[in-house]
Amino acid sequence: MAILEAKGVHKRFGGVVALDGASLSCERGEVHALLGSNGSGKSTLAKVITGVVAPDAGEIKIRGKVEAPRSPADMRRLRVAAVYQDLSLIPQLTVAENILLHEEPRGRWGFIDSKALRRKAATAAEQFAEALGRSIPMDELVGNLSPSEQQTVEIIKALARNPEILILDEATASLHKGEVDALFETITKLKAKGCAILFISHRMEEIFRFCDRATVLRNGQTVGTVKLSEASEGDLVDMMVGQRMDEVRAGRGQATRGKESQEGPEKFQREGSQPVVLRIHNLRAGDGAVRDVSLELREGEVVGLGGLQGQGQSELLKAIFGALPLESGRIEINNNPVSISKPMDAIRNGIALIPGDRAREGLFPVRPVLENLNIASMHRRSAAGFLRARREEAAAGSIVSDLQIKVEDLSHPVHTLSGGNQQKVVVGRWLLNGPRILLLDDATKGVDVHAKSEIYAIIERLREQGAAVLLYSSDDLELVTLCDRVLVLYEGKIVETLSGADLTENRLVSAALRLAPSGNGSEISPGRAYDTGRDNMGRGGLHGVS
């Protein structure tokens, strides 16, 4: 009998469907992988099982009994523990205090028994520390530890809860190789004790090494469960990508029309002859979230950044925009070296960044559409330092009709618009500034299909006007549809460049997972995932997932 079962789990966040009938079944003594491409709902399903997220519909069975957890504390009682991708540690408390948080041994009169706490925490850490071959500093504040040490503490914290069902959500992302080996050893022991382990990782090598079976999710639905001893990497990629026919039909439309006319020799000629607008040399930023990235962007070119989520794509765009300090490397615009230390510098150099998280990084929700559109380019329309209402209205009015933003009145607060129209306001704001280099940070995330294709059309038009576009998207189809070439990032580095006939969804997923191109039967070299600058992987990984 399965110890853990999920059936028909549904979950929406606002307008975005995260889970749309996901199921899985996990046995005692089994390590079960949960696989899926970006945004397929892996983490949401894990959070439903741990009680952090309440599902809209569906059934969770533990040891054959239907449970309706209302909080993580409820699942804790059922001996479910999790290692979270975004750590569940309190930086201001010590390692020992974190390991036994909410499990504190009580002394007389209900006081925390500090000695027993340190002893118990040390015992919990011991099995892991032994496998690791070095000890864990029990009295250090967690906030003073390196990301990989923090991740280790997070793992020990879950183990200390003596779980029967353990969920590891990208638990290895910021670990060094030795720590992954220690985790593997620990998992083997837990398996022998009859624990069920749900394992989420973007490293395929680990999936095949650790896991017995895998359940694949796509668009929030379960595609199927396979025995890993009987499946190849290619099978898994096919299951993850599938045929998203409905989206293909809806999403293409106007965007591809422009692209088709450029296919052929004409396009390649143009790429070769157009001047380079943006050149980046060996850029490093975000505590190693971006490592040693070099690229060239030509006039009228749309270059994509691909890969799994959190591999440094956002950080790269922010670094170019001056929102994240450069640790090393050079940026050249029109063959002139420039120094960009804050967004203002980038804006002066004709760069615009359209963020994906429009609520946090883009809009002023309670302010009118008019102000939101004008805020980045007010200086162009002011006179003697004063704002000119009529000029601002004219500018806003033209961009609203240009981008077909549906708004009744420019004075309405921007939060009253639909998500897609809000995103178009963000785009419009930057267009008013006449950017020559446009950076998009997953700009169509959570935008409906219609608004998406309209934004694609805008990008297409800007390209024709000679702007250079660098675009990150978590939607592989979007990259295939829009881009001339796609740079695939993995743990902060460009690991592959796809263009022309190679630029397919299937190749993107394979490259993102660092697999050999599917179909030609070549094998993944063991440990390849770790060869990319292991010394810095810890820091890079943590920043990537946070």
Next chain:
Amino acid sequence: MESAESVGTRTRTNLWQRLLRRHLITVATASLLVLAIAMNAILQSDFFTPSVIRSNLTSFVPLVVAAVAQTIVILAGGIDLSLGVIITLVDVVVVRLIGTSSSPTVLALCLGAGLAVGALAGLVNGIAVAVIRLQPIVATFATSFIWSGLSLLVMPRPGGQVPTFFYRGYRQVFLGIPVAAWIIAGVLVLWLIIKRLPLGRYIYAVGGNQQAAYATGINESGVKIASYVLCGVFAAIAGLCIVADTATGDPFVGAPFTLTSITAVVIGGTRLTGGVGDAGNSVIGAIILGLVTNIIFFANVPSFYQEFIFGVIVVAALAGAGMLTTRRRSS
């Protein structure tokens, strides 16, 4: 023991550095206290005589206790803008209940009722923040009008009296130590007890990272409510001290304590966003604030300038505390 060994080897080389780093804020606040005491002693020749010490401590006690109250909610990630008015409410309720009675039993019951009023007010604040999920600043600012209005209903204008033995006792010396010092010590002991209970740790956890605390299974709403209830109880203790000190009731007596308690907390190095700090440091912060008032008085600053100078000193102290905390975070 394996783990003890590891800690030993890691710390031995830089034990002092580590101790200083961990207790940097306490060290800084304590240095500021020494400085304030020294300046006060220079300006006031009889500063170290028992009667001056006693009267100083007596007047510092309400702010000291109020600062402890404020620290608890701030550590849990909240703030209480109704704290001063809760003090007022307790003050007038207790004096009104005592009436003309001089029986110790009645007095004890009335003091108990005062504590209950504080706890109840704290409970309402906690529910507004943790259950109705209002912003702490907005929620407690709104409830402050309720407490203030209730105080005026209970006692429209200053008046009333308390038994002689009560306010005399407050000024006494017990076992060679002023009663005021015993109260401060008692409040600190209560704080240490809270800190050693799981609840104390959860207060730090919720203030430090609310989502992580929730994911760990901590009932974060409950912890927040508890922090407001504790704040209300400590505010009530401050109110009782004021009753004993002034020997009468006053529906306006508590209001200034809201902002001075927050100031004391910040001087004591507690981070306003929660999770970092200690009520012990806030006690020092409150005493520093009291001493600054003394210093200005004894320095013969013309009365027009007193408030200005007080403001300058407080801003300087806050800037110092702020610089320390930001440095710590970036290091």
